Each structure stands twice: as C-alpha cells, then as structure tokens.
Amino acid sequence: MSTNFGKNYKWTERDRITWETDIDKKDNYEYDYEEPIVDPRYYDYLKGYSDLPHRSLADRLRHKKPTIYGRSREGRRLYGPANISDLGMPTNFNFKREWIADKLLIEEALNVEFKQLLGEGAFGQVWRVRVVANRTHYAAKVLELRRFATDKNANVRESMKQMLLEVDAVRGLQHPNLTRIEIVLHVRDAVTDFPSAFVVIFMELCDGSLEDEIYYRPNHQMTEREARDWFFQIIGALKYLHENRVAHMDIKPENILVQKQPQAVYKLADLGLALTFQPNEPMLTNDRLLGTPGFLAPELVYQDALSIRKLLGMSNRHKATVCDVYSLGITLAVSLGGASRFSHYLNPQHGMTLNLNAYMRDTLLRPDGRFSETDDVITLLKGMCAVNPANRFTIDQVFQHNWISQWY
Incomplete structure (x- = not known):
C-alpha cells in the first residue's frame, strides 16, 4: 500500500480491500505536516469525501490500535487514550498553568489566530479561530485535563477518555446535520512533557x-x-x-x-x-x-x-x-x-x-x-x-x- 498519505492522495480499490489490515501500520506512513491535520485519512473522511472507504462504527470499535488524533508543537505524532498508561496523575503535573501560554504557542506554530472567545463551560472554552494561510474559520473547543481530573490521584486513562469522548463518539461518522470535527490537537505540559494537558478540537464554525x-x-x-x-x-x-x-x-x-x-x-x-x-x-x-x-x-x-x-x-x-x-x-x-x-x-x-x-x-x-x-x-x-x-x-x-x- 502506498505511503503517500498527503492531502492529494487518491484511494484505489486495493486500498479499500486492505484498509482493516494496513491501518495497523501507522508507523510506516508519511505525514504531510504543512497543515496541522489528524491522520489525513480521518481528516478527509470527516470532510465527507465520497471516495473514501466506509468504516462502520462496529469496525472502528473492533480496531483496538491507538488512533492518531493530532500532533504536538514539536511535530511528534500523538495518540489517543488507548495508548496511555493506566497510571495516576504525575506528581508534578502543572494544574495551575493557564491556557493563554499554550494559545500563543499554537498560534505561532500552526499560523492560526484565536480571534474571539465565543463561550465557556464546565470543561473549557470555545474560540473563533482563523487559519491565516487560507483564511478558513473554525470553532475551537479547548478542553483542560485539570477540569476532568481534579484529584492528584486521578486516573489518567479515564480522565483522557472523558476529555476525548466527543471526538471518539463521532470519529468516522458523517451526516449533514452533525457538526464536523476537522482537527484535534494535543498540547503537552511544559514541566512534565505529559501529553494532553489541553486538547483543542477544531470544528466547523456555525452562525x-x-x-x-x-x-x-x-x-x-x-x-x-x-x-x-x-x-x-x-x-x-x-x-x-x-x-x-x-x-x-x-x-x-x-x-x-x-x-x-x-x-x-x-x-x-x-x-x-x-x-x-x-x-x-x-x-x-x-x-x-x-x-x-x-x-x-x-x-x-x-x-x-x-x-x-x-x-x-x-x-x-x-x-x-x-x-x-x-x-x-x-x-x-x-x-x-x-x-x-x-x-x-x-x-x-x-x-x-x-x-x-x-x-x-x-x-x-x-x-x-x-x-x-x-x-x-x-x-x-x-x-x-x-x-x-x-x-x-x-x-x-x-x-x-x-x-x-x-x-x-
């Protein structure tokens, strides 16, 4: 199977046949990081391209390998909750660190602008975001791990599962009357290098x-x-x-x-x-x-x-x-x-x-x-x-x- 999974990759009939087996070989894929995208196959799938192979929810649930959600600002690939050790919270996890510092880093690394705070709820904030390169606007939901795991002995795996629940529920689904998730970005804690102190979910922007x-x-x-x-x-x-x-x-x-x-x-x-x-x-x-x-x-x-x-x-x-x-x-x-x-x-x-x-x-x-x-x-x-x-x-x-x- 070809390793060219950039945004211009075209699916072949053989790709459809080998989807379930070759998806395990993520480490061999080449990623185009010109855009801050998820595994490009998921990105295209969620955008609704009709020539991508259909994967039912049952297929996705049977697939137990970690799923690539996004990348860190260092460019390393990051994985979903299935790949996180079942451990308690790191003792030196920086619960007090504010989101603003990471917002500035994301803006610089990904060439985006957090233009307007649209709202704030129990688990984080929602921003209007502009991608400078193509002037595309998104709604970015910023989820903070500290709001899901406030106890120092909190279970990381379970807290991460809760934080990524929305992403996990709709991954691979597409419907004109469901909001579409475009990009999922993990942000690392600056002290512990622990992934997902924050998760930023870029979604289509509505009126x-x-x-x-x-x-x-x-x-x-x-x-x-x-x-x-x-x-x-x-x-x-x-x-x-x-x-x-x-x-x-x-x-x-x-x-x-x-x-x-x-x-x-x-x-x-x-x-x-x-x-x-x-x-x-x-x-x-x-x-x-x-x-x-x-x-x-x-x-x-x-x-x-x-x-x-x-x-x-x-x-x-x-x-x-x-x-x-x-x-x-x-x-x-x-x-x-x-x-x-x-x-x-x-x-x-x-x-x-x-x-x-x-x-x-x-x-x-x-x-x-x-x-x-x-x-x-x-x-x-x-x-x-x-x-x-x-x-x-x-x-x-x-x-x-x-x-x-x-x-x-």
Missing part, C-alpha cells in the same frame, strides 16, 4: 444556536413551520447516531447549531456526554446522571434515589435512545413555547425535570396559546415526553407521526 434562534423570534417563540424545519433535520441526525450505536445524552437548544446560508441547516453538536456502545451491546445508560436540568428524562433523575432497586436485584440502567427522544421533545416544546419562564416549571423537589403539562398549559394551549389538545404537535410532544419510558415514542414512531409524515 449560532437554536437557543439564539428562539430568543430573537417574536415573543421568543418559533412558528410551527420554523420548529418543524429544525426538528426534522435534527431527528434525522439523532436517528443516524442511534443506528451507529451512539446516544447523545445532552440534547437542548444550545447544543443545536445553525448555519444560515444559503439556507438554514441545523446541526446536532456537543457530544461531550455521549455514550457509545459495542455491536450487540444493549444501549443502556450507566450510573452517571447525564444531561441538563429540565431536559433530563425522569428515569435518569430518579435513578439515584432508587438504590433500593439494587437491593432488590433490579437494574438502574435505562434505554439511552428514549432518553434522547425525551430531551428532543422538551427542546421542541421550548422552541414553540419559549424559554423565558422555563425555570419556573422545573420540579420543585429536585429542580431537574420539567412539568411539561403545566408548561404546555401556560405557553402552548388555548385559550392563551396557539394549539389545542388534539393538534398533531401536542400529541407528538406528549408521546415523546411520556414519563414512563415504556410508553414513550421511539425515533421511528416520531418519523411516522402525522406532524412529520404529512410534510416530508
């Missing part, structure tokens, strides 16, 4: 989020047609994720991005809490409470209070796919009813679940709202957000519902 779109609508409410447009796109992306054994676990308006030109394209983003599953493994949640208050499926909220279930030999694990359906249903309700008083309808006992019936009564249903109890969108919301997961709609049932099927 805003569904949260913004809702906010700027009259009365902070979308029309039924506007809501149907984004919903149909996102339910397709979610179905695609589930078919590829990935559950999102944090669907909400701010995690749905939009590109406005030439027409509005909505993209499901931020898989930092995603769950991935092996082929034939049941897609069940773990013991972690995943998601955002108000958008969490009730069974996830109550599982911590149900330790008696374990004593009775009962499982606290739940179908991850219907948890996603519930969160998407709440997101649809918010896009139609507005989020200005959303927090007023959270369960007063724990503040984690939404009283959907009260929310719909006050924001969606007549006499003051736009809909009646029998309108298609209301029956869809009730089916998607049923408290009992056994009674909740599946994604296939959502697609078959009249609110969708009569239009698409």
Whole structure:
C-alpha cells in the first residue's frame, strides 16, 4: 500500500480491500505536516469525501490500535487514550498553568489566530479561530485535563477518555446535520512533557444556536413551520447516531447549531456526554446522571434515589435512545413555547425535570396559546415526553407521526 498519505492522495480499490489490515501500520506512513491535520485519512473522511472507504462504527470499535488524533508543537505524532498508561496523575503535573501560554504557542506554530472567545463551560472554552494561510474559520473547543481530573490521584486513562469522548463518539461518522470535527490537537505540559494537558478540537464554525434562534423570534417563540424545519433535520441526525450505536445524552437548544446560508441547516453538536456502545451491546445508560436540568428524562433523575432497586436485584440502567427522544421533545416544546419562564416549571423537589403539562398549559394551549389538545404537535410532544419510558415514542414512531409524515 502506498505511503503517500498527503492531502492529494487518491484511494484505489486495493486500498479499500486492505484498509482493516494496513491501518495497523501507522508507523510506516508519511505525514504531510504543512497543515496541522489528524491522520489525513480521518481528516478527509470527516470532510465527507465520497471516495473514501466506509468504516462502520462496529469496525472502528473492533480496531483496538491507538488512533492518531493530532500532533504536538514539536511535530511528534500523538495518540489517543488507548495508548496511555493506566497510571495516576504525575506528581508534578502543572494544574495551575493557564491556557493563554499554550494559545500563543499554537498560534505561532500552526499560523492560526484565536480571534474571539465565543463561550465557556464546565470543561473549557470555545474560540473563533482563523487559519491565516487560507483564511478558513473554525470553532475551537479547548478542553483542560485539570477540569476532568481534579484529584492528584486521578486516573489518567479515564480522565483522557472523558476529555476525548466527543471526538471518539463521532470519529468516522458523517451526516449533514452533525457538526464536523476537522482537527484535534494535543498540547503537552511544559514541566512534565505529559501529553494532553489541553486538547483543542477544531470544528466547523456555525452562525449560532437554536437557543439564539428562539430568543430573537417574536415573543421568543418559533412558528410551527420554523420548529418543524429544525426538528426534522435534527431527528434525522439523532436517528443516524442511534443506528451507529451512539446516544447523545445532552440534547437542548444550545447544543443545536445553525448555519444560515444559503439556507438554514441545523446541526446536532456537543457530544461531550455521549455514550457509545459495542455491536450487540444493549444501549443502556450507566450510573452517571447525564444531561441538563429540565431536559433530563425522569428515569435518569430518579435513578439515584432508587438504590433500593439494587437491593432488590433490579437494574438502574435505562434505554439511552428514549432518553434522547425525551430531551428532543422538551427542546421542541421550548422552541414553540419559549424559554423565558422555563425555570419556573422545573420540579420543585429536585429542580431537574420539567412539568411539561403545566408548561404546555401556560405557553402552548388555548385559550392563551396557539394549539389545542388534539393538534398533531401536542400529541407528538406528549408521546415523546411520556414519563414512563415504556410508553414513550421511539425515533421511528416520531418519523411516522402525522406532524412529520404529512410534510416530508
């Protein structure tokens, strides 16, 4: 197999046949470092080139060799969490080092500019980045290991797996309504030379989020047609994720991005809490409470209070796919009813679940709202957000519902 894996490499039929065997020979590949790219095959694959070999999630899960995510500023190849020793945190790891120093080094080494801080969350920052050479703009998510492993005895392997969860969930997947990851860069700790004190994920840059779109609508409410447009796109992306054994676990308006030109394209983003599953493994949640208050499926909220279930030999694990359906249903309700008083309808006992019936009564249903109890969108919301997961709609049932099927 040719070792020329620069950006102009063309795949042959023989490459397709030997993909699974030759992928193990990464150390023999030649890399073109004129651009700060991941293993160029993944870079091209994620950009959606149609002539690349298709690798299903099952194939990727069977492949246990380390995956090249990016490079250090010294030009050395770096590997993903599968290649990290199962050790505790180095004793002299510099937790206090600030991101700004590494930002300056990355700007100089890769000829990029961190132009604008777009936002900051629990695990890091998101920047607007410009590649000087070709004037391409990205959204760069900066993840800090110290936010995943705050204990000096923290397990490096597990912390790294959590930090790279979003990358691992979508690697090899492509869908027009999923945000695309272009480049993943590791940054080394200056004291210990320990890889991945920071990880920078370069993603396609969008124009805003569904949260913004809702906010700027009259009365902070979308029309039924506007809501149907984004919903149909996102339910397709979610179905695609589930078919590829990935559950999102944090669907909400701010995690749905939009590109406005030439027409509005909505993209499901931020898989930092995603769950991935092996082929034939049941897609069940773990013991972690995943998601955002108000958008969490009730069974996830109550599982911590149900330790008696374990004593009775009962499982606290739940179908991850219907948890996603519930969160998407709440997101649809918010896009139609507005989020200005959303927090007023959270369960007063724990503040984690939404009283959907009260929310719909006050924001969606007549006499003051736009809909009646029998309108298609209301029956869809009730089916998607049923408290009992056994009674909740599946994604296939959502697609078959009249609110969708009569239009698409």
